[in-house]
Amino acid sequence: MNTPGTPYIPGSTVNRLSAEHVTLAYDQRVIAEELSVEIPDHSFTVIVGPNACGKSTLLRALARMLRPSTGRVLLDGQAIHSLPARKVARTLGLLPQSSVAPDGISVGDLVGRGRYPHQGLLRQWSAEDERIVREAMTRTGVADLADRYVDELSGGQRQRVWIAMTLAQQTPLLLLDEPTTYLDIQHQIDVLDLCAELHESGGRTLVAVLHDLNHAARYATHLVALRDGRVVAEGAPADIVTAELVEEVFGLRCQVIEDPATGTPLVVPASRAARAGRGRAAGVSGTGVS
């Protein structure tokens, strides 16, 4: 395992999680072929791309949920599908896109379930479990809600509770599948701030699939842009987010300016008139503020 703070060396194979030449398919429908992705250790990696580009599918493969038909996903140098589920769950956590909170479950109980991979028939609820669960709830700001029912919380609070559950799992790698979908804008930012905090303070590696390119560019330390099941670009947002890339990946004409709040790239879609004039005005990107 790398010590926290080890810089990411592109092209090295020391990273804990990577996909090597994987082909991903549901039944006969192939989503991606020969896809290779490295998740830099200690990064906040965000995977972006248009709908159906295979970003959630890739995340599922990285989380051992989907077995690649060829190629392999490596976790600490071993094929992830050859490892027992429980062992993987102690290293890698996943917040799925859709989870169901059982009827009438309390916040504390749900967060406590994150301890499952560390427990056994004879070690069902140690003092350490209790401490870790309390800590996870404190870090996500839901400690006061411990005795409330999950059903009665707002969408934003509920997402914090689910994140607390994955934190209680205490994995150095944490994967989040569209954690901001269905949330109001203030809760989206709230959840992303929380993710950034977790990334900065714990030496954790975070991988998230996000819909919003501007959120991705603002929060990611490493961005992976997918289209049609292949990687179009990867790297730090400031290095790779350009008008050309956005047009190539999303088919959207835009200009990329500096985010006045953070200095990260900000994608501003071109006006309707400018987009209607596509073809005539080649190279409009990055120029001509309308």
Place this chain on the structure above:
Amino acid sequence: MKTPTESRAVRMPGGLSLRLDVRALAVAVLLAAAALAAGVLLVGTGDAKIAPADVLRTLAGNGTAYQNFIVDELRLPRVLVGLLVGAALGLGGALFQAVSRNPLGSPDVLGLSQGSAAGALVVIVLLSGSAAQVTAGALAGGLVTGALIHLLAWRQGVHGYRLVLVGIGISAILTAVNGYLLTKADLVDAARAVVWMTGSLNGRDWTQVWPLLGLCVVVVPVVLGHARALRMMEMGDDAASALGVPVQRTRLVLMTAAVLLTAAATAAAGPVSFVALTAPQLARRLTRSPGPNLLPSLCMGALLLVAADWASQRAFGADQLPVGVVTGVLGGAYLLWLLVTERRAGRI
């Protein structure tokens, strides 16, 4: 912090720790006690009445020869079959409902009962078989139907709704097959078949007790050992598998256990309707716990069946009803109530 909902952690030196849901445990113990008490009452019930105290004395081996004969030979096996059948149906129902994540996912609705009935009818109508052969036929019918439902519902794993819908389809087909078999039967066979299909504990003896007991002794611990994994699966396959639960394997083991329990229970007593459907829901309302409530459901099933058998002998005057009639009437009323309350809660 309060430990999650009413559960207490019991910690021992050496890192051993258990987590007990106090309320669920208390409910299970009380239900088991009630079921046993109802059993004692039932042993004393009949043409020759025996007081509960005498029943207990006889069970302890201190009864008169007459009491010994009535209790040990005639009534005890019947009551034990009732307890075991109820327990197996209660646990089987709880497993099906938890795996399908649907309160309607019960063996009655899924067509397992009809499968057992088809097996029994084939033996009765086409082969004119003995009672033991009918039992074997019912067992085979239930197991084959369980396997069939599982195969048809399987698509990258079994999913709740598909399981219920496939089960309803199979159930409809089997009901038609059973109707056809009945029309082919002569009057004597048809009467025998109809009694079997209602579900009855009449004339059950020790030959029904031992296999059922043996099965429960093997299957129940296996099921309880998977209870924690099943609890995780309530949150959806992805969440459970992210927590390290081997979802497909767990589901296969639990479905197989549920099919075995239900088929064996049905083979012993006929398709006693609605116990598997109601027991888990009633148990859940008592424990107020979201979990699958396996142990409370098991005890509730045993209590329901023995209580229904007692009612079928006592409540309707001289007419002794098959126990399946009583559970059917009570269970049907319960089902309507469930539909109404779920509708009010906006869940269906």
